[in-house]
Structures are given as structure tokens and as C-alpha cells.
Amino acid sequence: MDDIREFVTAKVDDIVEAKDLLNRLLTIAQPQAVFGEPIEVGEQKVITASEVTAGLGFGFGAGGGAAEPGEAKGGVLVAQNGPSVVPETDEETEKASPDAEASGMGGGGGGGGGASGRPVAVISITPxxxxxxxxxxxxxxxxxxxxxxxxxxxxxxxxRRMTRN
Amino acid sequence: MAGQKPIMDWQKRRGETIAVGEIRVTPESRALTVRWPQGGLVWNQPAAIWVQRDGEQKRVPIINITRAIVWSLYAGVALVGIACMLRALQKR
Structure with a gap:
């Protein structure tokens, strides 16, 4: 159970990273993303102006549950009214008990994004x-x-077809 | 909800001023930001440049000619479509 919990907790870290990525995406809204660095050509300075679009989406999910009586758990089949396999040792008795907890957890996530840029104009500045x-x-x-x-x-x-008819 | 960023934001922002001789140019961009809990979208485009010379400031707009032409064409198609529909209705 601890291993699974660690796995899910690691996914929480991923959400934080994804949110960081989203915050970094929002820096595209700054003018620096649209206007390039000035290029000096003699006395003249040239700046490119581009249109930039970027998007990002992600999702995470995790869940868990306990097994119903009658489902296989821990390698021992538990019958509706008790164990179907007669336990021989105390350990087996504990495993096969209908009250024994059998549960599982899982998690997953995914995301995607895209960006595009297109030049719109060139600004030429002379003295x-x-x-x-x-x-x-x-x-x-x-x-x-x-x-x-x-x-x-x-x-x-x-x-034309409509007017002919 | 204090400190939470808005879901949709349409802003004009000015960049760093560039000086060449007596001329000072400040670029301006406009950005649409759409944000939801698990993602976001940013559309940023150049809007204008502010030219400062001899104590006067003038705004020079940056026109996206490609977009203007493309949207004009689409508007033309829409008009032709409406005209065709009206003509078909008249003939009926």
C-alpha cells in the first residue's frame, strides 16, 4: 500500500510541474514574445513583429477501491460465505478470511499542447x-x-440547379 | 479567491523602449489569455509602436495584412452566399 501511495504522491508532484509549465506558458502574453530583439545594421535597428499562439492542457486522475467478497485477493479465492480453500496454517487463515482487507489504487495522467508563430511586420528604425x-x-x-x-x-x-427546377 | 488569476484576460502591454538617435520606439502588443484549471491558451499579437520624436508621441498601428485579406475573402464568400440565397428565393 505504501508503494502505491508513493506512486500517487509522485503524480501530485507532476501536477505541480504541469502548473509551473502553465505559468511559463502565460509568459507568452508578454510583448517580448511578439517583438524580437533589435538587430543593428549600421545606424539602423530592425525589429521583427510576430503573431504567437500557444495552448496547453493536461489531466490527472487517481482512484482506489476494495475487493468484494468472492473476488480473488492475495492469491486466495474468498467464497461468499467463507474461504473456498481450507486453510492449513494460521497465516493462510488470516489471508483467506472474508474480513481481510483487499484494495488497490491507481493513477494516471496525460497532456498536450501546441504553439505557432507567424511574422506580421518588420519595424525599421533609422535616426x-x-x-x-x-x-x-x-x-x-x-x-x-x-x-x-x-x-x-x-x-x-x-x-443554377435550383433555378432550372 | 484572492490572488486567483482571471479565466479570460484581454490586455495591451508595452515593451521596452528602443532608442536610435533622437527617436524612441516603444512596441505595444495585445494578448488574449484564456485559462482554466488544467490548461490555458495565449494569443499574442503586435498592436502598434509608439514613436517619440521632438517631444511628440505618435502611435503607428501594425496591421496584419494577411489576416485582413483572408477575412475579406471569407466575408466576400459570405456575401455571395447570401446573394445566391436571396436570388433563389426570389425566383421561386
Whole structure:
């Protein structure tokens, strides 16, 4: 029983670690996560600005229970109205007694997470001027255009079929 | 419940100021934080930069052009869909 208790207690430590991880995740909400370190190019300083998304989830569970009379416990089958195996020694009598405690405990946990980042703009600072140059994600736009066209063609096709009928 | 963090938080935060010559630039980000007992989600994006020059301060917004284009396309599809539905109803 002590071993099982130790195992479950170790899982509690894991919850603490998971909560620490969650607190570390929340540091992504700081501006430092979005704006990069300034890069010096001559007199000019360049900063990248990105969009960052991160998520995390975890779960833990533990439980235990006692065996019903009639269930196998400690290698000895206990019958509803007493032991089915006639004990020969005092030790066996103790093991096979219907009042003997038989219980078990177990625990487990799991989690997952993900993060993504995408550049949004580049900020260029010179001693005379500040410029914000947007970063255009052509792949994402192309995918959006293709899905938009597909949706429009589907709708027009459906409209044509409806008007024919 | 004292000291407990809110479940949902939408905040604007300013970063460290960067100085180049007479110009001082302070970045600003906005972050959405959703937190539940066994997890959390953070969405952080650049909002603007504050440019300080000759004693004047000006806010320069950072526009996410990709997102603007993508959402415009989706809005266009939604409008076309509504137009198609209305036309179909009229013809019936």
C-alpha cells in the first residue's frame, strides 16, 4: 500500500510541474514574445513583429477501491460465505478470511499542447525615420483564394440547379 | 479567491523602449489569455509602436495584412452566399 501511495504522491508532484509549465506558458502574453530583439545594421535597428499562439492542457486522475467478497485477493479465492480453500496454517487463515482487507489504487495522467508563430511586420528604425513594413503570407492568401473560389463555384452551381427546377 | 488569476484576460502591454538617435520606439502588443484549471491558451499579437520624436508621441498601428485579406475573402464568400440565397428565393 505504501508503494502505491508513493506512486500517487509522485503524480501530485507532476501536477505541480504541469502548473509551473502553465505559468511559463502565460509568459507568452508578454510583448517580448511578439517583438524580437533589435538587430543593428549600421545606424539602423530592425525589429521583427510576430503573431504567437500557444495552448496547453493536461489531466490527472487517481482512484482506489476494495475487493468484494468472492473476488480473488492475495492469491486466495474468498467464497461468499467463507474461504473456498481450507486453510492449513494460521497465516493462510488470516489471508483467506472474508474480513481481510483487499484494495488497490491507481493513477494516471496525460497532456498536450501546441504553439505557432507567424511574422506580421518588420519595424525599421533609422535616426531620421521609423517604417513598419508588413509581411504578407502568400501561401495562406493563396489557400484562402482557392477555398473561396471553390465555395463560390459550389454555391453558383447549386443556384443554377435550383433555378432550372 | 484572492490572488486567483482571471479565466479570460484581454490586455495591451508595452515593451521596452528602443532608442536610435533622437527617436524612441516603444512596441505595444495585445494578448488574449484564456485559462482554466488544467490548461490555458495565449494569443499574442503586435498592436502598434509608439514613436517619440521632438517631444511628440505618435502611435503607428501594425496591421496584419494577411489576416485582413483572408477575412475579406471569407466575408466576400459570405456575401455571395447570401446573394445566391436571396436570388433563389426570389425566383421561386
Amino acid at each position: 531620421n525615420d521609423v517604417r513598419v513594413v508588413p509581411v504578407v503570407d502568400q501561401t495562406r492568401i493563396l489557400l484562402a483564394v482557392l477555398s473561396t473560389l471553390a465555395a463560390i463555384f459550389l454555391m453558383l452551381g447549386k443556384l
